[in-house]
Amino acid sequence: MYDYEAIKQKIATERPLDKSVEGLIKLDVHRSFQSSKAIRPDALINILNVHAYCNCDVQYCQGMNFLAGYLYLLHGNEADSFKFMKCLIDRYEMQNLFTQDVPLLKQYFYELDRLLYFTYPDLSAYFRSEGVSTSFFASAWFMTVFSYCMQHATEDKPTEMMLAIWDAFLVDGWKAVFKAALFIIGELREKLLDSKFDQIMAQFGEVPKGKLLHDPETATRFRAAYGRLKVTNSILANLGREYLQTYEKLRSDVGEVIKESP
C-alpha cells in the first residue's frame, strides 16, 4: 500500500515529478471547482501529484482533476480520496481511458453508438443524418464518470443523481455508465429529435448544468429505470469484440499506417 503522507512529503522536497506534469495539474485544478468552498485547490494538487507519482504510465490526464475533486468532496480528506481514486482507476482499468490516443474511449464511443441504435433507433438514425456522434459529447461522461458535472452544483455536496450513478458504477462497473448515458439521452430524446446539429450540441452542453443531473427527481427516475435499460456485460463484451475485429482488420489492411493507435 502507498503511504500517502510520505509520498506527498517526498514530492514536496525532492520534486521527482516532471515539471510539465506539475504545471498541467496546477493549471487544470485552478480551472475546476472554482465556486466550491469545500474543495481546496492545494488538496487537489496534492492528490493528483501523488497519483502521478504512483502511476508512472499515465501520470496525469485531463479529467482526473474532476475525479479527484469529487472524491475529495465525498471523503473530505486527501489520503482517503487518493486511496479511493487509485483503487478505482485500477479496478475499472481507467488508465486505458487516460493513455495517449485514448484507445478505450474510442471503443466506448462505438459501444455507446451501437447501444443507442438498439435502444432508440429513431434517434440514432437522426443523429447520423445530422452528423452527430456520441464522441462529440460523451467523452467527459466516461473519463470522469460524470463527476465533471459537480463543478456546476449549487451546494458543496454530491447531488442525488451523481450518487445514484456512482452507486451503480461501483456495483456494475462500466455497464452503469452506459446505462446512465442512455438514460440521459432518453430523457432528452424528444427535444433532440426536434433539434438541428447546433441545438443538439447545445443541449448536451447544458447537461452538466441542467436539471437532469441536479434534480433529486431525476435520480429517483434513474434508479427506477436502471434495471430496465438493456445493457449487459455480455452485450458490451460482444460490442467490444466487434469494434476490435473491425479495427484489427483495418490495421492488417493498411499495415503500419496507424501506428499510434492500439
Add this chain to the structure above:
Amino acid sequence: MPETENIMGVETGDGESTKQTINVDISEDYFGGEGASPSAKDMREDIEKGIVSLSEGKALAPEIKTCLIEQLHKPLGRNTFALTLEKYTKPTQLDSWDCFIHFSELVNTLLTAFVKEKDYNYNTLRIVLQTGRNIYTKKGVLKIYMFTQLASHGIWQGIERWQRLIDSAIDAKIREVREGAERLRKRQADRISNAGGVTPAYMFTKKRASEEEDYTRMLTSSVTNVLQQFSFYLVNYKVELEKAKLMIQRYGRRYKIDPKKLFEMEIELQIQQPPSSAYRSVRDHIISKHSKLLDVYKKNKYHIPLVMAIPYIGDLTTLRALLILNKSLGETLKVPVARSVLLGPRAGLLPLRVRLQLWALILNTVFLCQCLQQCVEGVRVRLRGYQAEDSN
C-alpha cells in the same frame, strides 16, 4: 412503342443502347417546358399535383394513383417524378401517415420499374436516395424516414448500381473541385496581371506547387465527404455489411483516403447494423444465467438461497447472522449485499458514510467484517423508511 419513348430514342430489349440514350441530358422541354408536347406537359402537371397533394396531407384518389403508377413505368414519367422529388432538398415532414405510405409506395413502384425496364438513369436513383433521407413522418415522438419504407427493395442489393452511383457522385464532385480551382487560378492570374505581373519563377515554382497541394487536399476531402454520405446510405438501405465495407475500402484505396477516416466510415457502417451477435436470444441468456447459477450452487449450496434472501430481510438480527455466516462462506456475499443495498429501492436514503463504506467494500479497500456495522446501520435506515411508509 409509347410516344414518349420514341421521342427519347429509346430502344427496347437492349440494355446498352438504352443506357446510352437515356443517360443523355433530357431537355426541360420534354418535362413540360415551353416546347414540350401537350401530353408531356399534362404528365408533368399530374405528377407534380400528385406529389404536392401528398405532401400537403391529402390522400390520392385511386384513379390518380393508378395514373401516376402508369407514368412511373415510362422513362419520362420516372424522370419527371424524380425531378419533382429533387425539389425536396430540405427535411420535410408529412403529417399524414397514410400519405407517407402512399408516397413510399409510389417511390417503390418507381424503383421496381427502374429494375424491370433496365433503366440506367442513375440520376433518378440519386434523387431517390436523397428523398429517403429528406422526407419523414412522425409517430408520437418517433421520426420515421422514408428510407425505412424503401430499404427492403431488392434494388439496393445490387452492388454494381451502388458503384455507378458512387462513381457519378465522385465524378461530379471532382468536376466541381476542378472548376472551383480553375476559377480561383484565373482570379489570381487576373489579380497578378492587374498588379503589373510577377516573375515567372514565382508563378511556376513555389506558388504552383502549393496550389497543386491545395487542389489534391481539397479533392481528397471532397471524395471523403461523398464516401461518408454513401456510408450513411449503405447502412440505411440495408446493404450487407461486408459488401458495403469492401466497397468503401476499395474507393478509399483508389482515392488515397486517410486510413483513419476510412476506419471511422467502417465503424459508422457497423454501428447501425441490426443486433446480431451482440444481443443473445432470451433463451441463450436464460441458459447462460442458469448454468452460472448451477456452477455457484455446486461450489456452495448455501450461496444462492442466501443471496435470494437478502432483499427480504426484515430484521437486524437475521442480517447480522447472515453477515457472520458470510464470513465462513469466504465473504462471497459481499457484492450481493452491497448490490442489494446500493441498487435497492431505498438506496437514496443511505447516509453518505455508509455509502462510502459500501463503495470501499466493493473496491476491496476494507473487508466486510469492518463494514458490517455500517451495513447494519444502512439496513436500519431502510427499515425506518419501510416503517414510515407503512404508517403513512
